[in-house]
Amino acid sequence: MTHLSDDTLNEYLDETLAPELKAEMDLHLAACELCASRLLELHVLFDELESLPELHLRVDLSAAIRARLVDGAPLPRPVRWLALTQSIVAIFTAILAWPLIEAFLQLMLLVSPTDIFAGATLLWLEATASLRWPEFTFEMPAWGFDPTSSSLVIVMAGVFILWVVANSLLIIPRSRRIL
Amino acid sequence: MIDPIDRDLIIRVRRGETEAFGQLVFRAQAAVFNVCYRLLGERREAEDMTQEAFIRAWERLHTFDVDRPFLPWIRRVAANLCLNHLSARGPDSPELDDERDETDSAFGPALVVEQHERSEVIRAALLALPPRYRIAIELRHFQELSYDEIAQFLDRPLSDVKSDLFRARKMLAEKLKHDPSV
CATH class of the missing domain: 1.10.10.10 (Winged helix-like DNA-binding domain superfamily/Winged helix DNA-binding domain)
Structure with a gap:
């Protein structure tokens, strides 16, 4: 008598055999004690696995998972738009203020680091000698335009307000903003 | 069989409601944890992998067919993650907690x-x-x-x-x- 293979026994229990083959196996198992015993052993294993109880989950993971999702969530659309607007306005302002920046750079280039150090030392000596703040005057360089003009002031103030608002929104914890 | 509550929660999650995803996690977390524990054998590691499975599910929820049951899907996601984790971890067999x-x-x-x-x-x-x-x-x-x-x-x-x-x-x-x- 040819005994059933392990593969066939496995497929029998997995119920993947064709009906004709299963009928043949049933006949064989009814007559062969050895194969019936092997099938029973495998069946016991199936039962053992099926009866394996589920474990308790001691902690609720939903809060931790939600917190991770919030940390990785994209910024809300209004904040993204505000940040974009802030960047555009900053670039526009930098272009407007370029003559001012250029004049300042030229002024900086005219004064050497040694002169700055010598001037600072002199001021310090004067201050400590008389224990009073020295009186000094600062002459505005000739920039070629009036930096106190109302349009520039309005633009700078606008940029400042936008900067403060946008960055405040960016640094608010996301958990407070989204949930 | 499709659970109508899961289906409703998934639709809400797709609208961006993290609260609904929290409820979905709450309903499925024990089953997912058990998959991870059977494969990894360490409670802490299984909990971490359960979290990873849900994060992965969140990222891929747009590909999920709402007309199919959620639980088998998330359990397969967890099994896949654990398999990758086991491959990376090497042959050492952990002590069972x-x-x-x-x-x-x-x-x-x-x-x-x-x-x-x-x-x-x-x-x-x-x-x-x-x-x-x-x-x-x-x-x-x-x-x-x-x-x-x-x-x-x-x-x-x-x-x-x-x-x-x-x-x-x-x-x-x-x-x-x-x-x-x-």
Whole structure:
């Protein structure tokens, strides 16, 4: 008598055999004690696995998972738009203020680091000698335009307000903003 | 079978409601944790992997068909993550954490202890299997996938899947037969 293979026994229990083959196996198992015993052993294993109880989950993971999702969530659309607007306005302002920046750079280039150090030392000596703040005057360089003009002031103030608002929104914890 | 509550929650999650995803996690977390624990054998690691599975599900929820049940899908996501984790971890077999199963308290204390011990032996025998055999047992016996579904999931030939599954059962049966406590 040819005994059933392990593969066939496995497929029998997995119920993947064709009906004709299963009928043949049933006949064989009814007559062969050895194969019936092997099938029973495998069946016991199936039962053992099926009866394996589920474990308790001691902690609720939903809060931790939600917190991770919030940390990785994209910024809300209004904040993204505000940040974009802030960047555009900053670039526009930098272009407007370029003559001012250029004049300042030229002024900086005219004064050497040694002169700055010598001037600072002199001021310090004067201050400590008389224990009073020295009186000094600062002459505005000739920039070629009036930096106190109302349009520039309005633009700078606008940029400042936008900067403060946008960055405040960016640094608010996301958990407070989204949930 | 599709759970209408899960379906409703998934639709809400797709609208961006993290609160709804929290509820979805709450409903499925124990089942997902058990998948991870059976494959990894360490509670802390299983909890971490459960979290990873839900994060992955969140990222891929737009690809999920709402007309299919959520639980089998998330359990497969978890199994896949654990399999990758096992491949990265190497061949070391972890010590099984001491656990309490959900045994029926109506049984007497002696029977509860006996059941607990038997469960521990089965879990230890499962963990002693090579990862590819362990995943075959998990997918066939605990997630009830067909041979074809397992082959598709693991991206392996059907013959390999059958071979792994049958060898896994043989090894498992031998381990359990030689363990005096069973």
